[in-house]
Amino acid sequence: MYSKIKKSIQIVKQCFCKDKYGITLEEGERIVNTITKIFKFEAAHQLSEYDGKCNQLHGHSYKLEIEIDADIKINSLSEKAPKGMICDFAKLKKYVKENIINKLDHSYLNDTIDNPTAENLIDFIVYEFNTHCIQSPLVRVRLYETDTCYAEWRKE
Numbered sequence: 001m002y003s004k005i006k007k008s009i010q011i012v013k014q015c016f017c018k019d020k021y022g023i024t025l026e027e028g029e030r031i032v033n034t035i036t037k038i039f040k041f042e043a044a045h046q047l048s049e050y051d052g053k054c055n056q057l058h059g060h061s062y063k064l065e066i067e068i069d070a071d072i073k074i075n076s077l078s079e080k081a082p083k084g085m086i087c088d089f090a091k092l093k094k095y096v097k098e099n100i101i102n103k104l105d106h107s108y109l110n111d112t113i114d115n116p117t118a119e120n121l122i123d124f125i126v127y128e129f130n131t132h133c134i135q136s137p138l139v140r141v142r143l144y145e146t147d148t149c150y151a152e153w154r155k156e
Contacts, residue, residue, distance in 0.1 A: 034139050036067040037092045041101050045109035045116040062104075063144035064125065066096055070137035087137070100128050118143055118151035126153050 044059035071081040072095050081087050109116035113124050122143050130136045144150040 032069055032139075033086060034067050034069045035086045035089065035092070036065050036140075037089055037096065039064040039066070039093075039096055039101055041105035043104050043107050043109050047115065047117060049115055050117075060145050064096075064100075065140070065142040065144075066092065066129070066138070067140040067142075068092065068137040069139045070135070072137060073134045074132055095132075096129070099132055100125055103128070118145045118149070122151045122153045 041062050041064070042059060043062060044057060046057045047054045049055075068087060071085075071087045072091060074095075081091075103112060104121075109121065113120055122141055125141055125143065126138060129138055129141075138153075139155050141153045142150050143152075
């Protein structure tokens with residue numbers, strides 16, 4: 001009896017070792033499709049608790065990447081994404097602009113966020129995104145403060 005169970009477990013493991021495209025997966029791994037939309041906005045801030053030049057009033061041209069793995073559902077009546085799409089890019093763009101970008105673009109971030117470091121700004125963005133969703137599709141949020149510096153939030 002034990003040998004039959006052991007053999008069936010081996011067969012199950014073999015069935016899960018490749019995805020539909022023939023990519024070999026390790027045990028416990030899975031393939032997840034995501035989409036990412038990039039946004040840009042301008043804002044000023046001052047890090048008064050920081051001992052350095054960033055404690056002076058200054059601004060950034062921010063670049064924001066929002067990555068999701070499911071459609072945005074605001075309520076039970078939300079339209080489903082067209083077949084074959086995770087989410088319509090236009091829907092994602094509208095949602096992020098209305099709920100995040102319009103609050104931050106050309107603003108003084110200290111009026112909205114206490115100690116607006118890149119990390120605190122990421123927390124604000126994730127909170128604002130999730131506030132209006134029934135179930136959050138967020139996978140990753142990356143915020144570039146400069147071309148070479150960013151903060152990132154990831155679902156794990």
